[in-house]
Amino acid sequence: MSYMKKPQFYNPDLPKNELGLTIRDYEGSLSTLCAGCGHDSISSGIMQACFELSISPHTVAKISGIGCSSKTPTYYLGNAHGFNSVHGRMPSVATGANVANRDLTYIGMSGDGDTASIGLGQFVHVIRRQLNMLYVVANNGTYGLTKGQNSATLDKGSKPKKGPDNPWDSIDLVTTAIQMGATFVARSFSGDKQQLVPLIKAAVAHKGFAFIDCISPCVTFNNHAGSTKSYDYVREHNAVMNRMDFIPLQDEITTEYAAGTSSQVSLHDGSVMHLQKLAEDYDPRDKITALDNLQRHNADGKVLTGLLYVDPDASDTHDVLATSKTPLRELKEKDLCPGAEVLSSINASFS
Amino acid sequence: MSYMKKPQFYNPDLPKNELGLTIRDYEGSLSTLCAGCGHDSISSGIMQACFELSISPHTVAKISGIGCSSKTPTYYLGNAHGFNSVHGRMPSVATGANVANRDLTYIGMSGDGDTASIGLGQFVHVIRRQLNMLYVVANNGTYGLTKGQNSATLDKGSKPKKGPDNPWDSIDLVTTAIQMGATFVARSFSGDKQQLVPLIKAAVAHKGFAFIDCISPCVTFNNHAGSTKSYDYVREHNAVMNRMDFIPLQDEITTEYAAGTSSQVSLHDGSVMHLQKLAEDYDPRDKITALDNLQRHNADGKVLTGLLYVDPDASDTHDVLATSKTPLRELKEKDLCPGAEVLSSINASFS
Amino acid sequence: MNTITAVNEFVIRFANVNGTGSASANMLFAKSLFRMGIPVSPRNMFPSNIQGLPTWYDVRVSEKGYMGRRGENVDMVVAMNPQSFERDVKSLAPGGFLFYDSTKYIDTGKYRSDIQWIGVPLMEICQREYQNPRQRQLFKNIIYVGALAALLEMDFDVIKDLIASQFKAKQKLIPPNIHALELGYDYASKNFDCPLSIKVKAADLNKDKILIDGNTASAIGAVYSGATVASWYPITPSTSLVEAFEKFAERFRIDKETGEKKFAIIQAEDELSAMGMVIGASWNGARAFTATSGPGVSLMTEFLGLAYFAEIPVVLFDVQRGGPSTGMPTRTQQSDILSCAYASHGDSKQVLLFPSDPKDAFDIAADAFDYANRLQTPVIVMLDLELGMNDWISDELEWDDKREYDQGKVLNAEQLDKLERYGRYLDVDGDGITYRTYPGTHPEKGAFFTRGTSRDEYAVYSELGEDYVHNVDRLTRKFATAAELLPKPVIYKAKASAVCGVVYVGTTALVQDEMTDLLEQDGIYVDAMKIRAFPFHSDVKKFINKHQKVFVIDINRDAQLRTLLINEEDFDPAKLLSIRHYDGMPVTAVTIVEQMKSALGISDNSNAEKRA
Amino acid sequence: MNTITAVNEFVIRFANVNGTGSASANMLFAKSLFRMGIPVSPRNMFPSNIQGLPTWYDVRVSEKGYMGRRGENVDMVVAMNPQSFERDVKSLAPGGFLFYDSTKYIDTGKYRSDIQWIGVPLMEICQREYQNPRQRQLFKNIIYVGALAALLEMDFDVIKDLIASQFKAKQKLIPPNIHALELGYDYASKNFDCPLSIKVKAADLNKDKILIDGNTASAIGAVYSGATVASWYPITPSTSLVEAFEKFAERFRIDKETGEKKFAIIQAEDELSAMGMVIGASWNGARAFTATSGPGVSLMTEFLGLAYFAEIPVVLFDVQRGGPSTGMPTRTQQSDILSCAYASHGDSKQVLLFPSDPKDAFDIAADAFDYANRLQTPVIVMLDLELGMNDWISDELEWDDKREYDQGKVLNAEQLDKLERYGRYLDVDGDGITYRTYPGTHPEKGAFFTRGTSRDEYAVYSELGEDYVHNVDRLTRKFATAAELLPKPVIYKAKASAVCGVVYVGTTALVQDEMTDLLEQDGIYVDAMKIRAFPFHSDVKKFINKHQKVFVIDINRDAQLRTLLINEEDFDPAKLLSIRHYDGMPVTAVTIVEQMKSALGISDNSNAEKRA
């Protein structure tokens, strides 16, 4: 939702962080996503987290694929470089970037289509490489930008806006991430700032690969026809016109619930999602238990949220590759070039 | 190993199956793999299984990617059509083929490079689609055909023939397969015919997606320098010449051990692998237990073999898509073309 | 102040915010004119986003039948979007009509005084009439259509009928829509001198015509041609092709008794997989296709090389959009010509077909499956966004019930039994096309190994240079066969004898009449050739050889069609003059004519300026 | 019977089974000749498998310095492979020498009587000398080298020295190898009249030369040019390039004190990922590359379009092999020219560099990183298997220690501070190349969004046609800048004035001298031009314009280089005569000359037949 100009005035009373910056310094350009889109809440979560961590925005590199979710890096940290690459390939671009300069903070934004379909291979392999980054999937179970096809994370049996019920098993990204060796794995809900912001902060601070699967309702396309809600003129209109050309302005879906409790979130179409927050005394350091826990809740149709697994002593790609502490991109001729004399000896070895 | 002509005589005393065919009718052309390569044992396992199942060879379609493993379909079932496609993409080709004709038996052959690296996305998604096929990975932890780079299934810490110890976590294909919804998941060892052949038979008979992760030592490239074996002239020669140009003829590695017991298989280079066969009373129908079991054994450094998980009532892609019982490719104009009259009404709807 | 006066010959632009339901209303407007028998060409310019950004819908009304885009300036604007208001006001020709929502006061004088301002308090009417805010927004669109009906003197019954037929399935939606229409109609009638000096008049020019987009027409072609397997990955502007296929297949291909589907549609995990499935299905004897756009073609490149070399039929619809890379995903171009023609590394070459209107798209889609099977090679149908996603007036679709699907050279068990020895790649007929067998055909004969590596005539792996050369030279021969099998170009002779020719593919056909007329007004006569396929038919060569100079129109920066012509036919480049247009908007006749005249050294004193 | 008599001018073929250790022994043979100062060109023809299939190693010895492949027939065969024995015997020229293992009786008369048979009981000697079966097999190879030393009168000390230096790291392997050599030497000396009529003689022609393959030379170039990030996926014949990079980086780029590596090599999960990593690393300011072959290029197509459009430096080594598809993975071709030049959908265009020998490969590899950064675009270095995987006599590699890496137009924080407003895509200098910044440069200035979609000069997303056109026209301008920045062609004037020219790229350079000499023998004079880069330098145009007819040599079926020339420079195709060779074997001078003469209408009475 974008045609209202962003207010330009700065409130002198806005709180400042250690760097003397206000939250405004963490903003990007105005979002062009649909009103109420969960992705916008993730953007503000990231701004909030970076603000609270007192990270200088320009030391962050934002990398994404293609999709509504992948557009979001434009909408936060305007003083950071961003790279909106190609569909499903954010992980490899992020890997290259990180390898070139280990000193920046890397945030990778992706969608469930971007990650679980076209990008699944890259997702798994960036995990295996233990890249030091925060990888966020704005998970809405659908392909927002191409207008609502089912994604591979959509629950089996879900009713999408168009077409028949989803007949395929869904891919559980957090389970996959833990299985493949991610050392920080969390799930959250875009509308739950209380939970999301601290998770983002912890993930950014984590050394190694940090993954947040953030459920982020697509207010426009997902889970539509499954609704049992009463008559809606708009819906019928769209159905009859055989095209989705009217998209009502929606409110952001939010929730707030305590650790160890569960929350039922109503989506705009009337369907309900059961979120279950991990108890406060949950120890996320045991991988086998984490996986077990997930499986049990999945079977119950409950979506477990919180920090599911963490290895606080994780290493990262640079540790494994033993790359120099000075970022590779800072190395100069004298560091890199063996020189003419050495070349003579190389020549000699080939003669 | 190939420069000995295959003996052409037929032994009249060879046992015949229900179709009146002998095992010879299940052969393909002569293998050009290295002497002792585990992959050749998988080929003979497939021949044996199809023979015992009395499958008419021409009703099988063999599809593969690229690699030593992917070459093997040429070496079995010479009367079946084969398709050696491109690297990592066997699953999609198999999917198309199966969708076009549900009446054939589909065997997909792949390698660990083919499946766990370039093909990981397709592997996971063919599982999600529950394609009715047998998918075999000839798993040697290495890229045989490109001369011995580490693959993504190679155990962390393994010592490859060239280069440093493998620093990356390995992908466990059976765990992945179960997680992603495969309904028949087994692991075996190429040299253990007693176990492998019945598994292949069961997998072929299974309706839905059947996966066999078959450990298949690359006698030429894998696990070489880790050896503590005594002086070997060849090895030193190769090391000094900085190229692998001498590849000694090796014997096939075989083993035989009872259900519930374990077996230590020595590889040619002297390294040892711990295989643990599932107990006879193991119930493979419980997914959560299967995963748990796997994790526990992985942690112990033991490779669990046998039928790990099966859902005997699985459905397949055709069930999900509700495609016609008559194979799609058999449908003719009268089945498919709505005809001129209908076209008039379509025209009318656009005027 | 001059006021534009025009009957059935003008352009009206709807400027909306996307996601506000305007598309249906605007389509209602255009289709009403179509039903009034007036040639009309609606064109959607939409952003690559879902809600809240500017979107435009241009409707060209042209009794002369000019269906191409006319140009940037229009005669009337329905300015519904505050974001783009200034720009929209600017886009109006002097003397044009600016239709706006006058609920809030706008100081029109601040903008322009050389145009007519028509304010209708749309929001006010809606506030008054509807409680539900969603209905307010939706009906606002219908109200302005009603107002336009009065202003332009449209046939109100036609609009009402159209609403009735569109909402057939939901009868109760009919009265409120008609009411909204009437609200607009009444307000306009009461407050303005209706009709304006710009208006429509019923005609009878759309007999036996339909209004349909190219993606839908292609999809119907695929259904009729017996395509049973469709695998795809969503991407604009190709998505609606597969969605239409699904719709028609669901309608006509489900067995009424058993509920069994005589088709399978699989949403793949990406384009590589989509193409892999098509290859697998075609290899196994089904008629299979996929649809994508540029980025998908790039991802399918490796597989296209496999299909070329292993000789597997493939039907691929490439609905082109603005490149390179993600480019302009919601704009039109014909810029995948080279990447498709030479898709894949090594000496790969692909067959291309260029439909130019919906009827053509239907025919070519249906034929594509025959060609792919006959030639055992990929056939890429090159649509573009302009054709694929816009509604066009088109001839009705036709089908001959006696038509049989051509599966090409496929041997069955009986035929195999008669053969001494079967050779998959033996060129028995000398046309470069060899005989294939489907898996499972015969217990002992006809099985072979399909591979992307070199092989001999019996499909046995071979690294011998002579086997390789023998095989790829046959593929060259097969392409020569293809050139004469594929559709010939269509040639339009100028009214007088012409030394110059003009050549194009696809949707450029849309501006052909207007271009010719504009040139003729200046006494310039040019023969035109619409190329329909690559490799090029010998008639293409003949046409070009017959003319002293030939203009090649390219809807891309790098003159890709011209390149392909020169490459493949060794024409002297000096003779092929390049006309290029590549800003993502559909090309206009004026653009082409201006470039032609400047290439011919004719000064531009034509009516170009008046019209642009 | 005629017996071939030749000193330092012959071809000897080693026919082996792969995986039997013959490669080291054959290399020992070739390198010994090199050390004797005789020009020599060894060539490996290996199968796409690991063990047990035929493999050949041709060594051309040519005091004249002809280093190209001579032809199918050879003067001597060392026939060690029973599988290919018949074929190998056939490949011998009349009067040639057939060296074989006479342990088992072979009825030589059954095969041919017009050649000399030289039987050495290799297996018998091995049985006698060695217990370990592996040693028997390995030393057999060394024994035949020893025998050849006697037969061809090689300098035995040179061979011994070579063994000593090769086994420097494993001293104890030296004596047994020398012993094996002597076994062969002694047997041959005792049983045959040594030397044969075909033999070698020490010369002094390899001063300041090295014997090295092109992949290794490229890798050293990458090390010298400061490449720090290499990501790749294994594929023949490019694998050894990255392996060599790793070797030299491990040797020269590890900090001795800390053990820290000043490079990172990542084996990616596939080629898409490999290219993605290069793009990410280059975007972030590192010098990064990948290496692949045809199928990998096809898979990188989408990403190459992104890098072109988003203007990211990329260095890609494409070591070409036989296509299309998996094709002939262990054979050579130059058939990715078009797929690389126009890689990706939309109007994409890529910079190509064509190294022609190892020294050139080193220089071009090093320069490629400068070009990519200066031009902010992918640079594809087009090697082929012939150059990449064979040892060539080459000039020594040279490096100027004063050389600085050119990172192109990159603004740092101070420069940004001085700017009013930074525009990532503002063409400040008019050369089409704009200024970039690295992530993390400045807290408030210089950050921008990199994307594959259209944008304005300030990197803001835009769907406006004019912004798009402005941007892509600048890219065209950038390519014009590139044409003059990239290496010029090398022109070889004929000895007499010439009306014809010949044009080629890459390894075809290897046959240039022989070709010119053969033509001169027939009184034909042809100027030659080796093109080193695309887009083409203006000198390329000049050269072609200056000649009446120009032959374009293509190592592919579809005349891809010729196509590129015509496309890009609008030459009249009638003037560019195509010479093509594409069976996967390196091209010979004779093949080219024959085609040239037939194109010129000169009957073929030259010495072609004698030599082919």
Ligand SMILES: Cc1ncc(C[n+]2csc(CCOP(=O)(O)OP(=O)(O)O)c2C)c(N)n1
């Ligand atoms: C190679 C390629 N294929 C297809 C597309 C079209 N496309 C754009 S976004 C998208 C899906 C986005 O889904 P997701 O990642 O879940 O993001 P969301 O919009 O739901 O946030 C697709 C298929 C593309 N841009 N590139």
Ligand SMILES: Cc1ncc(C[n+]2csc(CCOP(=O)(O)OP(=O)(O)O)c2C)c(N)n1
């Ligand atoms: C697109 C592409 N990239 C790379 C290759 C080169 N390649 C051939 S086989 C192979 C790996 C094979 O490994 P695996 O699947 O494990 O089979 P194995 O040989 O070990 O049985 C590779 C990388 C290729 N053929 N195609």
Ligand code: SF4
């Ligand atoms: S379509 Fe869905 S995902 Fe995309 S912006 Fe709108 S609400 Fe968000």
Ligand code: SF4
């Ligand atoms: S290289 Fe390894 S995998 Fe390949 S054939 Fe030889 S032993 Fe088997």
Ligand SMILES: [Mg+2]
């Ligand atoms: Mg999504």
Ligand SMILES: [Mg+2]
């Ligand atoms: Mg392997």
